[in-house]
Amino acid sequence: GQQVMQIPQYQHVQEGEDFTTYCNSSTTLSNIQWYKQRPGGHPVFLIQLVKSGEVKKQKRLTFQFGEAKKNSSLHITATQTTDVGTYFCAGLYGGATNKLIFGTGTLLAVQP
Amino acid sequence: DTEVTQTPKHLVMGMTNKKSLKCEQHMGHRAMYWYKQKAKKPPELMFVYSYEKLSINESVPSRFSPECPNSSLLNLHLHALQPEDSALYLCASSRLLRPDYGYTFGSGTRLTVV
Numbered sequence: 307g308q309q310v311m312q313i314p315q316y317q318h319v320q321e322g323e324d325f326t327t328y329c330n331s332s333t334t335l336s337n338i339q340w341y342k343q344r345p346g347g348h349p350v351f352l353i354q355l356v357k358s359g360e361v362k363k364q365k366r367l368t369f370q371f372g373e374a375k376k377n378s379s380l381h382i383t384a385t386q387t388t389d390v391g392t393y394f395c396a397g398l399y400g401g402a403t404n405k406l407i408f409g410t411g412t413l414l415a416v417q418p
Numbered sequence: 419d420t421e422v423t424q425t426p427k428h429l430v431m432g433m434t435n436k437k438s439l440k441c442e443q444h445m446g447h448r449a450m451y452w453y454k455q456k457a458k459k460p461p462e463l464m465f466v467y468s469y470e471k472l473s474i475n476e477s478v479p480s481r482f483s484p485e486c487p488n489s490s491l492l493n494l495h496l497h498a499l500q501p502e503d504s505a506l507y508l509c510a511s512s513r514l515l516r517p518d519y520g521y522t523f524g525s526g527t528r529l530t531v532v
Contacts, residue, residue, distance in 0.1 A: 339520055348508060349461060351520030394460055405474060406521065408460035 308333055310397045310409035318415045325382045327412035329395035336398045338371055338378045339406065344391040385416050420445060424509050424524035432532055433499060439527045441492040441509030450492045451521065452484060453508040461508055467492060499531045 309332045319325050329338065337356040341349040353362055355371035355378060362369045368381045378395055395409040422443045431437050441450065449468050453461035466474035467486045481503075483495040492509055506528050510521040 341521075348523040348525050349521070351522065354520060405463055405466060407463075411460050413458075 308397065308399050308407050310395060310407050312393075312395060312409040312412050314412055315410065316413045316415070318417065319385050321387060321416050321418050322384050325385050325389070325414055327380050327393050327395075327414075329378045329380075329397075329409050331376045331397045333376070333399065335375050338375075339396045339398065340369060340378075340380055341394045341396060341408075342391050343394065343411075347391075349394060382414075385414070387416050387418050389414060390416050420522065422509055422511055422522050422524035424507075424527050426527060427525065428528050428530075430530045430532060431496065431499065433501070435499075436495070436497045438496065439494040439507055439509075439529075441494075441524055442490055443511045443522070444490055445511060445513075445522065446489075447511035447513055447522070448489060449512045449514060450486065451510040451512075452482075452492070452494050453510060453523075455506045455508055455526075465494075496529075499529075501531050504529055504531045 310329060312327055312329050317325055337354055339354045340352040342352055343349045353369050355362060355369055358375050359373045360371040366383045370379045372378060380393055382389055392411045392413045394411045396406045398406050425440045429437060451466050452464040454464055455461045463476050464478045465484045470486045470489055481498050485493040506526045508526045509524040512521050513519045
């Protein structure tokens with residue numbers, strides 16, 4: 307079945323440092339989405355990437371989709387304490403399944 | 419209205435009880451979902467409804483019974499649950515069956531089975 311792995315599982319940074327999480331799918335994706343879940347909260351949609359090699363930016367966040375559409379990354383520049391939470395990638399697989407498979411997630415802790 | 423509302427927020431139930439979780443959205447989304455999330459784990463898909471019809475059941479045990487009375491409401495009926503069913507149950511909706519514009523999640527029901 308489809309699997310989406312993320313690394314690292316956990317990252318602790320000092321405020322102001324950069325952070326990157328990587329996402330890998332065992333099979334080709336139709337698109338990939340990113341979600342953030344604050345501690346005690348629910349997942350909140352951040353962005354969707356569709357095209358091979360696509361790069362999108364949201365302020366300090368940069369999202370990339372791999373050329374083979376099997377991997378993706380999220381980079382945060384100059385982390386802030388408000389960035390704390392778990393970041394999930396979620397792959398949409400084509401064909402009949404039509405469902406979003408969530409990655410294993412990366413928990414980001416930011417020390418002020 | 420850009421929210422998905424779930425009730426109750428917390429639920430404690432015995433293994434012989436019957437209870438229901440409720441979910442409501444007024445964004446005109448025609449796909450709705452139930453997810454289960456255990457601590458420190460990603461959300462796991464349980465059910466998908468498209469145009470009020472069940473389109474995906476991820477081999478969920480029959481003690482979980484979904485219902486979609488109309489395009490705005492989604493219920494999850496619970497009966498004879500086990501302690502290992504304790505988790506955060508999340509409802510979500512999306513614009514299309516293919517969630518190309520992202521899912522909107524509710525704040526969840528934290529369920530404890532005793």
